[in-house]
Amino acid sequence: MATKIRTQQGEQFTEIKILISHPMENGRNRDPMTGQLIPAHFIQELKVEKNDRTMITAQLGGSMSQNPFFTFRMKDSKSGDRLRVYWIDNLGLSDSAEHVIE
Amino acid sequence: MHRRHFIKKLFSLAAAAITGCFPWRLATAAWPETHFGKGELNQLFRALFGEQTLIESDDIHVSLPETAENGAVVPITISSELEQISRIYIWVEKNPTPLAAEFELDASMAVYLTARIKMAESCHVVVVAEQGQHLLRKQQWVKVMQGGCGTG
Numbered sequence: 001m002a003t004k005i006r007t008q009q010g011e012q013f014t015e016i017k018i019l020i021s022h023p024m025e026n027g028r029n030r031d032p033m034t035g036q037l038i039p040a041h042f043i044q045e046l047k048v049e050k051n052d053r054t055m056i057t058a059q060l061g062g063s064m065s066q067n068p069f070f071t072f073r074m075k076d077s078k079s080g081d082r083l084r085v086y087w088i089d090n091l092g093l094s095d096s097a098e099h100v101i102e
Numbered sequence: 103m104h105r106r107h108f109i110k111k112l113f114s115l116a117a118a119a120i121t122g123c124f125p126w127r128l129a130t131a132a133w134p135e136t137h138f139g140k141g142e143l144n145q146l147f148r149a150l151f152g153e154q155t156l157i158e159s160d161d162i163h164v165s166l167p168e169t170a171e172n173g174a175v176v177p178i179t180i181s182s183e184l185e186q187i188s189r190i191y192i193w194v195e196k197n198p199t200p201l202a203a204e205f206e207l208d209a210s211m212a213v214y215l216t217a218r219i220k221m222a223e224s225c226h227v228v229v230v231a232e233q234g235q236h237l238l239r240k241q242q243w244v245k246v247m248q249g250g251c252g253t254g
Contacts, residue, residue: 013212026220028198044133055208061138063194063202065175065218073212090133 005085005099013073018085026062046087138201159238164229166242173221173249180229182213189232196225223249
């Protein structure tokens, strides 16, 4: 599981793109080989911080696609601002990534 | 009995030790399980929003494909020029657990986001935005070619 952040400066906004590799299993899929239910395994909470201030808190469910990909736009940000993304899933696994705006 | 208690304790200690290793640990207890429950959309709305009216709004822009080839990955874009939108919900009407996500936005964020959702079958995708005391709703029908089991 990995978390990637990219940003792009626009004229009015700074766009943040976040890509997380995660199965996002909702607990209703069956393993095609064994026929067994695949246990639920999905990200429940995602946070985006800028310079230690929370910008976005997202609560997610099993209806989000595998390998979640998000775009957000910040109104005022400047070069050197520090972004941090972190998430935790229903099994208690978590990851974080940082990115400094160029 | 005693041994069972001891083993239980051992497990909880081990779990605490493992989760404690992650510096950015969040409380999973904060996840609003009831919002993400199974059920019919109107019932879930009533449970979450009470008797509050959802106001249809064309100022919430929702972009989705008219036809989704693959229900496992349906891209959605939500945007609005409205001020003071603090929270956005994405619901998929016919999924067994309809709520896909809820986003809380800081005032310094533009009201703009993209995500990818799963759709079990053709249905409405309903976006609800909280603006102060008001709840604004915008929905769009998406035809799903291949939903497949468990996509929702």
